Amino acid sequence: MAPTSVDAHAARVRSLLARAMATGTERVTLADALGRVTASAVLSPVDLPLFRNSQMDGFAVRAVDLEAGETVLPIVGEIPARRGTPPMLAPHTTVRIMTGAVVPEGADAIVPVEDTTAVGDVVTIHRARRSGEYVRDRGSDITVGTELLPSSLHLASRHLAVLAAAGISDVEVRSRVRIVVVTTGAELVDPGRPADAGQVFDSNGVALAAAVRACGAEVVAAIRNDNDDADQLHDSLVAVAAGADIILTSGGISMGEHEVVRDLLTPLGGRIGHIAMQPGGPQATGSFEGVPVISFPGNPVSTQISFEVFVAPLLRRVAGLPAALRASRTLVADVESIDGKRQFLRGRTVEGGRVEVVAGPGSHLVAGLAASDVLIDIPESTTDLKAGDAVETLQL
Numbered sequence: 001m002a003p004t005s006v007d008a009h010a011a012r013v014r015s016l017l018a019r020a021m022a023t024g025t026e027r028v029t030l031a032d033a034l035g036r037v038t039a040s041a042v043l044s045p046v047d048l049p050l051f052r053n054s055q056m057d058g059f060a061v062r063a064v065d066l067e068a069g070e071t072v073l074p075i076v077g078e079i080p081a082r083r084g085t086p087p088m089l090a091p092h093t094t095v096r097i098m099t100g101a102v103v104p105e106g107a108d109a110i111v112p113v114e115d116t117t118a119v120g121d122v123v124t125i126h127r128a129r130r131s132g133e134y135v136r137d138r139g140s141d142i143t144v145g146t147e148l149l150p151s152s153l154h155l156a157s158r159h160l161a162v163l164a165a166a167g168i169s170d171v172e173v174r175s176r177v178r179i180v181v182v183t184t185g186a187e188l189v190d191p192g193r194p195a196d197a198g199q200v201f202d203s204n205g206v207a208l209a210a211a212v213r214a215c216g217a218e219v220v221a222a223i224r225n226d227n228d229d230a231d232q233l234h235d236s237l238v239a240v241a242a243g244a245d246i247i248l249t250s251g252g253i254s255m256g257e258h259e260v261v262r263d264l265l266t267p268l269g270g271r272i273g274h275i276a277m278q279p280g281g282p283q284a285t286g287s288f289e290g291v292p293v294i295s296f297p298g299n300p301v302s303t304q305i306s307f308e309v310f311v312a313p314l315l316r317r318v319a320g321l322p323a324a325l326r327a328s329r330t331l332v333a334d335v336e337s338i339d340g341k342r343q344f345l346r347g348r349t350v351e352g353g354r355v356e357v358v359a360g361p362g363s364h365l366v367a368g369l370a371a372s373d374v375l376i377d378i379p380e381s382t383t384d385l386k387a388g389d390a391v392e393t394l395q396l
Contacts, residue, residue: 216319
């Protein structure tokens with residue numbers, strides 16, 4: 001049987017995950033809202049500014065009192081930026097006022113302190129002023145009922161600032177996609193522990209969980225099946241499946257012995273096969289207790305590239321994150337590719353919008369992937385590319 005194309009497998013993954021991507025909503029406090037996506041438009045419950053206030057440290061005046069030009073006025077009080085309503089300003093008088101303080105009734109302009117000369121209880125104002133000068137009117141920023149933030153907005157700190165300024169303490173956001181990350185292999189050991197002969201450090205667990213979070217989803221459980229036992233994996237998943245929208249697995253889907261994910265999914269109707277892709281040829285899809293399962297090969301580069309190609313675009317979209325940038329770049333050097341396989345070579349962008357291949361195509365070369373900033377996407381039918389040829393790249 002011919003391998004499935006990358007596009008066909010991507011369509012299968014999209015279909016399988018469609019329900020998981022149709023998330024609900026929840027209310028979160030502003031402290032937990034950074035990076036979340038608004039579920040609906042947020043309307044202002046108040047006018048902003050809340051009251052007429054001073055834009056400057058200076059003196060509150062009636063502009064009509066300064067029409068003659070330089071004017072000397074008595075200072076009859078001071079208004080700090082604090083709770084309370086100041087008394088009305090009488091004609092031909094002034095009060096000191098601080099930035100953000102309530103402008104008293106009767107006053108219609110603020111004279112900055114640097115444009116005055118104050119001696120004791122009198123101040124000389126050196127020129128006429130216009131009505132409204134340095135006064136922030138109530139509602140001049142936004143009025144009650146006006147849209148503060150639109151729906152489907154990815155919340156940054158500036159958005160949280162306007163919510164807080166409007167007195168809003170929580171916001172309705174899209175629920176995060178909940179994901180269980182599973183790594184498999186009796187040879188795996190935690191980073192930081194000694195690795196005996198035949199053991200390798202589990203980079204996939206770290207990388208997959210980080211990639212999930214970077215795409216705006218939530219890791220609700222991280223499991224490692226380190227004895228290649230399908231029954232144990234089954235029991236581990238039973239304990240967490242109810243709280244998950246998606247299960248992502250790494251390893252255990254090849255054609256050899258001790259393929260624990262294959263052994264788990266096959267009796268459940270899972271689909272295990274080869275994709276016309278390098279790295280990342282073995283791929284699997286299935287369902288466990290109603291939760292969709294997307295399974296990647298276990299070699300570290302294969303796992304990470306498979307996630308970027310098949311799952312990351314879907315998670316990014318539902319999280320309100322921009323899609324990874326695709327761009328046409330020119331090759332620094334000649335490249336050979338395998339006929340019939342769509343290759344995703346590790347690449348690094350260089351001066352002039354060009355791209356060079358980093359390391360070889362091997363799915364174990366994690367240092368090469370770490371040194372890359374793009375994937376070079378070479379179609380199945382392309383076998384030879386020359387320096388200067390245009391290729392499509394996918395930003396990492």
